[in-house]
Amino acid sequence: MKRWRPFHRIRESFIAKISITLIAVVLVLALLFDLLLIRLQEKAYERENIKQGLALVRLLAQSVRLAVFTENEQDFIMPVNAILGHEDVVEADIFNNDGAMLFRREKQENSLSRLVDNPQYLAAILTNVQTAGEMHWQTENSFIFWWPIYSNAATGNDEALFFEMEDEPPARELIGYAALVISKQSFSAGVRQILVNTGAIVVIFLSLGIAMSFVVVRRMTRPLSAILKKVKENTGGAGVGDDLSLLSETYGGMLQELERSFETIKELKDGLEVKVADRTKELSDRQLQLESANLKLSQTLVKLQEAQQQLIQSEKMAAMGQMVAGVAHEINNSVNFISGALPSVKRLLGDLKELLASYEELEQVRDADDRDRNITAIRSLKNDLDFAGLFATFEQLLANIEEGTTRTTRIIKDLKIFTRQGAEKFQPADIHSIIDSTIPFIDGKLLKGVEIRKEFDKLEPVTCLAGRISQVFLNIMQNAAQAMSGKGTLTIRTWQEDGQAHVRFTDTGCGIEQDIIHRIFDPFFTTKEVGRGSGLGLGISYDIIKQHSGRINVESKIGQGTVFEVILPLSPPIFPAEREG
């Protein structure tokens, strides 16, 4: 259990120390102030008493002029008694100008009596009074005042008896001296009263001062207390004596750290210029390198742009090649109908020519036998020729030729639709027609085992560059076909929603890795073997859809397939520039 030790706590508390110091200072200052105030008041009171004493002695000197003039003792009694009526006046002495005492009245024995009884002292005093005009001093118990006594001097001018002589100041003549002894009793009582009053005032103000000091210190040191509390919390308050030591150590440590920091800063500062110079040089070198690299990059970029153009061209050529291959395959298939039928048609046509030649010979044979023989031969020929099935075969062959022709016509028609050479303008187009016309251009080999499932909903015409959109669809479907490796289902679903046409291509292919799915629209990005794809197909597709203010979404799962969804506004808000129109 912690013991309550107030003095120990005060010794430790910095705030308590400040408070005690401040109070001690206030106490000392108050005492000094008190002493000074008392001294000043005492001096002022003393001056006032001296002034009063001088006034009294002057009054006495004035009032005893006639008595001094006449040196009649009776004349002194009244004025001297009047002055002695003042309770503090204890003695009054009157001398003539020769220093002879004319009158003395005293209430008590005092030092003046002894002093003036000495002729030497008296002579010195009177000389001093005459010279200075007055004289005063004080002893332990009394104040002593001297004043010369003057009388108006008689002039020798008879006219002055009758007239006011304005120009002549009234002459005066020294006729004696007055001395007063004033007791210090009242003065001492007054001083004591001053002491008490001043002391009381100082005690009151001191109490208020201490109280205010305490309050002020408490308020002013509140932030300090908070700091101390924080420091104690941080240090655990262990191992340190008092608050001051704690603060001293804490701030000492901080100062040391600061000094170290400053030293480090100084060192850094010292090395900074060299480092800056080095770094500047390095930067200059780097800049040169960068400029060089930049130049190389610019050159490379130019080369890349050229390569890109070449690649685009290659892609175009490849696409064209693919398309041409498809078209060639289709045309070949169509032509196969014709070219396959042609030998048979030629053979049948030879058979028919042989048969017709047999009939022509028959016509020329007049002999019945010969006719019969010929007829038999004709019949035999017919049998050989399967005459009954010849026309059927012929018709079949014609049908094949017609089919080949029809197919070729359709291919050309589709090719025209696909290329849309005259249609590179934004204009309403049927998305379904674009899809249908694009499918044939997919590499037929890729679609051998692929089922194309169409789930077309009702779609309003979309304002677009139909050829471009067709290119997009071809890219997507071509990729889907490639991903399914000739086996799977490509589902094409369309629908309209919120003024947008949605076309979703869902394949059952191998899918795309999630870590590269975000890169598939990057130019030149491809997972195909070298030479099989340029990596520009989806990039171009992305640009085309953006051109139409639409978007392409892609989702894929490895082993399950990929979904491309093309979303096109039915009417793009602003028709993009028809750069290629």
Add this chain to the structure above:
Amino acid sequence: MKKTLILIMLIVLAAARPALSYEIMVVKSADEPPMAQVVRAFSDKLAHLLPARGVKSIEPYRFREIDISQSPIKSAVEQEIRETRPDLILALGRNALLAVRDIPRIPVIYLLVVAPDIIIEDRDNITGVNLDIPARLQFAEISRLLPSVRRIGVIYNTAHSAMDIQQAKKDRPDLEFIALNAQSTKEVPARLEELRGRADLIWLLPDLIVTNPQTLESYFLFSFTNKVPVLAFSEKYLKSGAAVAVTFDLEAMGEQAAGMAARLLLGAPVSTVPPMDISRVKTIVNPTAARKLQLPITEETPR
């Protein structure tokens, strides 16, 4: 005929000898208000007394003034007077009379001079108006104002003012004069004490031994202590505590001197115009003192 008469008058006037006005030299001891007042009265009166001399005269006389407090060297004053050669010298004050007393033949009239006899000695061209107020005039006023006063206390010095006491006793035998001799100024307070209860009035004499700044306080202290009024010979003592002042009338003195001057200027020898006492007095009462001394008088202005 009328034109002829006017012509004759003009010829007579043109032929007339230019007549000079009287040259009067005023010599003042100081430039004090009483002197200016007396000169003014002298001047005014003289203008009425002197006829215009000669047909061309416009002013009967002309004043020139010398303030000897400004030029105190006697010889310089005498020199100036000799050069000016005035018809008459008016000396105002003791010092003025001292300055001009040795100028022969020119008639001198003095005014405001205390005890002029001592200065004049045997000179025969000097006359004037004495400053002393005759006791008869003083006590005539006292009898008028304070008829109950019978005992007159007075301090005098045998050497200086014994004559005044004798004259007073002679003039007013109906009054009792308790005259005490003070050999020195210091004796005055003691002498005054001797008058306690013996006098109805204290009479101040123009004697510097008994009447001076050192003794005045004793007089007035005695006066107020014993309720005895002080009769002064000058107005200046009223404010110090005198109850009544019977004093000279400066205007009357000036006029009196003007009369003497007119006679002298008109050719009368100085010996026929002897020094004169003042003919008229002025009585002034100090109302404060009168009230405090409970005097049955109210008159404040000169008679």
